[in-house]
Amino acid sequence: MEAVLALAIGTLTASGLWLLFRPRTFQVVLGLCLLSYAVNLFIVAAGRLRTDAPPIVGKGAVDPAQFVDPVPQALVLTAIVISFATTALLLVVLLAARGLTGTDHVDGEEDDL
Amino acid sequence: MNGWMHHLVIAPIVLPMFVCAVLLAFDERRRTLKRLLSLGTAATLVVISAALVWEVDAGRSALPGTPHVYLLGNWPAPFGIVLVADRLSALMVLLTSVLGFTALFYAIARWDRSGPRFHVLFLLLLAGVNGAFLTGDVFNLFVFFEVLLAASYGLILHGAGEERTRASLHYITINIATSLLFLIGVAMIYAVTGTLNMAELATRITSVPAADLMLLEAGAAILGIAFLLKAGIWPLSFWLPRTYAAAAPPVAAVFAIMTKVGIYVILRLSSLLFGETSGGAAGFADDWLIWAGFATMIYGTLGILATRKLTGVAGHYVMVSSGTLLAAIGMGGELLMAALLFYLVSSTLAVSALYLIIEPVERNAGEDDMIEGIAEPVFDDEYTGAVEEEEENEIGVVIPGTIAILGGGFIFCTLLLAGLPPLSGFIAKFAIVDALFGSAAISPTAWILITLIIASGLATLISMTRAGIDLLWTPSEDSPPSLSVIEVAPIGLLLAACLALMVLAGPVYLYMEGTAAALADRSTYIGAVRGAPRVGEATR
Numbered sequence: 001m002e003a004v005l006a007l008a009i010g011t012l013t014a015s016g017l018w019l020l021f022r023p024r025t026f027q028v029v030l031g032l033c034l035l036s037y038a039v040n041l042f043i044v045a046a047g048r049l050r051t052d053a054p055p056i057v058g059k060g061a062v063d064p065a066q067f068v069d070p071v072p073q074a075l076v077l078t079a080i081v082i083s084f085a086t087t088a089l090l091l092v093v094l095l096a097a098r099g100l101t102g103t104d105h106v107d108g109e110e111d112d113l
Numbered sequence: 114m115n116g117w118m119h120h121l122v123i124a125p126i127v128l129p130m131f132v133c134a135v136l137l138a139f140d141e142r143r144r145t146l147k148r149l150l151s152l153g154t155a156a157t158l159v160v161i162s163a164a165l166v167w168e169v170d171a172g173r174s175a176l177p178g179t180p181h182v183y184l185l186g187n188w189p190a191p192f193g194i195v196l197v198a199d200r201l202s203a204l205m206v207l208l209t210s211v212l213g214f215t216a217l218f219y220a221i222a223r224w225d226r227s228g229p230r231f232h233v234l235f236l237l238l239l240a241g242v243n244g245a246f247l248t249g250d251v252f253n254l255f256v257f258f259e260v261l262l263a264a265s266y267g268l269i270l271h272g273a274g275e276e277r278t279r280a281s282l283h284y285i286t287i288n289i290a291t292s293l294l295f296l297i298g299v300a301m302i303y304a305v306t307g308t309l310n311m312a313e314l315a316t317r318i319t320s321v322p323a324a325d326l327m328l329l330e331a332g333a334a335i336l337g338i339a340f341l342l343k344a345g346i347w348p349l350s351f352w353l354p355r356t357y358a359a360a361a362p363p364v365a366a367v368f369a370i371m372t373k374v375g376i377y378v379i380l381r382l383s384s385l386l387f388g389e390t391s392g393g394a395a396g397f398a399d400d401w402l403i404w405a406g407f408a409t410m411i412y413g414t415l416g417i418l419a420t421r422k423l424t425g426v427a428g429h430y431v432m433v434s435s436g437t438l439l440a441a442i443g444m445g446g447e448l449l450m451a452a453l454l455f456y457l458v459s460s461t462l463a464v465s466a467l468y469l470i471i472e473p474v475e476r477n478a479g480e481d482d483m484i485e486g487i488a489e490p491v492f493d494d495e496y497t498g499a500v501e502e503e504e505e506n507e508i509g510v511v512i513p514g515t516i517a518i519l520g521g522g523f524i525f526c527t528l529l530l531a532g533l534p535p536l537s538g539f540i541a542k543f544a545i546v547d548a549l550f551g552s553a554a555i556s557p558t559a560w561i562l563i564t565l566i567i568a569s570g571l572a573t574l575i576s577m578t579r580a581g582i583d584l585l586w587t588p589s590e591d592s593p594p595s596l597s598v599i600e601v602a603p604i605g606l607l608l609a610a611c612l613a614l615m616v617l618a619g620p621v622y623l624y625m626e627g628t629a630a631a632l633a634d635r636s637t638y639i640g641a642v643r644g645a646p647r648v649g650e651a652t653r
Contacts, residue, residue, distance in 0.1 A: 020286075020290065025282065028286055032286070032289050032290065032293075035290070035293050036289075036293060039293045039296045039297055039300075042296075042297060042300055043296060043299075043300040045300075045304075046300035046301065046303050046304035047303075047304075048304075071303065071309070072300070072303065075252055075296075075299070075300070075303075078252070078255075078256065079296055082256075082259045082292070083289070083292075083293075085263070086259070086262075086263065086266075086285070086289050086292070087289075089263070089266055089285065090282075090285050090286065090289065093266075093270065093278065093281055093282050093285055094282065096270075096273075096278050097278045097279060097282050100274075100275045100278050100279075101275060101278075101279065106282065106283070106286075107279070108275070108278075108279040108282075
């Protein structure tokens with residue numbers, strides 16, 4: 001499972017970075033999305049991988065070894081919400097830039113090729 | 114610490130957020146109400162933060178200078194999130210409040226009308242910045258960073274227009290990417306140490322096994338890159354002058370504190386986590402900070418000389434100031450810390466005043482093109498009631514002697530920025546140089562720093578003089594420009610604050626020395642956080 005997760009994070013990061021350095025705004029937004037997925041998976045991995053272990057501890061005497069670390073999961077939830085909101089904002093700016101400059105190049109003007 | 118004073122720590126975060134929510138209930142037509150509410154909030158924040166500074170300085174108990182710890186949700190320290198107001202945090206919050214108040218005051222002259230929801234975004238920015246200064250938890254720091262960034266995205270776009278939209282597209286993209294780096298760093302640190310509470314991190318970091326040390330340092334380095342980018346370090350700073358130049362003047366003026374948020378976090382984490390007594394990872398990034406700081410100073414100095422516009426001078430000056438601070442943090446030492454804190458306060462106030470004065474000066478010179486006032490709305494529904502603006506009553510009370518006032522303020526700013534006597538800029542630079550000379554053997558890096566500080570001051574002086582001759586001495590055919598009291602008063606306030614820094618340099622410097630000593634002494638901070646009593650427990 002570790003190998004699969006590592007490969008997934010690596011692939012997402014690589015694709016995200018490649019898209020991030022592209023000249024079109026929409027590609028950049030998609031790149032940021034992929035990167036944020038990669039980072040979210042990375043945070044989960046930072047809490048050690050476990051299967052069949054719940055993150056929520058019940059009342060009473062419990063054995064911590066039966067549970068997975070809940071902190072990274074809470075961090076991921078926060079990170080997802082925040083990246084969702086900022087991506088939405090970026091999309092609005094993207095549309096505004098497209099409307100004002102008439103191009104979807106990230107610099108607001110086409111390269112002279 | 115009893116009663117309501119106990120809750121003073123959280124007030125700089127909760128108060129602006131609450132007023133934000135209230136302001137959202139009114140639409141843009143209730144402008145006077147909005148202005149009164151937001152300005153009142155900003156003024157209250159100044160009072161609150163001054164009270165905080167007084168409290169951590171004078172000391173409420175037998176132990177002067179003990180950090181004031183506030184347990185959010187009443188969870189005990191390493192498990193819940195804590196807010197910590199120590200001398201450094203309180204100082205930064207006070208600085209934020211002063212800048213916030215003056216910039217908001219200035220905005221009321223005209224700038225808050227050039228787009229919707231200016232006051233809401235502005236207060237949200239203040240809440241985020243205050244939160245970042247006060248929090249004692251690394252992930253909570255991320256959340257407050259996002260709050261202040263989200264507000265800053267909106268503020269950069271304030272007034273719309275093509276240049277702002279382009280600049281903000283870069284700004285937002287860069288900052289989202291940086292936030293991802295921030296998260297990676299946080300995750301790695303958590304993976305190694307198992308905690309995100311700064312005080313708890315500081316204790317656990319001493320016992321990290323050697324095998325994990327590299328992972329920890331890598332995590333801290335990635336985290337550091339996120340803050341260094343905010344601070345505007347070379348080569349991660351190319352966005353900075355352009356973005357700040359595109360922003361509306363009051364927005365740029367308050368953004369002067371945003372680079373200092375990055376500096377603050379570097380200062381806090383490097384003293385707390387990588388101080389001299391923190392085991393294997395101690396001071397691992399110091400050399401990087403020094404050399405990157407030098408590079409930033411050189412780039413900023415060249416930028417100051419090369420640029421033709423005053424906004425460019427200000428933007429590059431922000432970088433010089435960051436570079437100086439980072440190099441000084443890298444060198445460390447208590448004497449230098451006190452000096453750099455003084456420099457931080459002085460340079461932030463000065464550059465903020467410069468951003469405010471640029472626009473009236475350029476208007477005076479007839480270079481009016483950048484002031485579009487109210488731009489075409491991008492999304493019609495956003496602007497209900499805000500766009501149809503009558504031109505009369507644009508300026509308010511007009512005062513005579515415009516050129517004399519502008520010229521005087523401009524010269525004042527120049528002296529402050531260039532670090533010439535007798536103003537606080539000189540005292541700050543002198544203190545840094547003095548601290549560098551203080552050690553028995555002066556290292557080569559110290560000589561480089563001294564040279565760069567003097568060279569950057571000279572470059573600032575040259576560039577500002579050139580701009581001053583261009584803009585103020587050239588007679589213009591137009592009628593003398595109008596200048597309102599509302600615009601002059603905040604600039605005057607900021608410059609008066611710098612003047613107060615000069616006159617009261619003694620007591621202020623004592624405070625800075627106390628702060629530097631508190632930064633060097635990690636055990637007080639750690640002890641205060643870990644021993645913080647919960648509400649309802651017997652107050653010890």
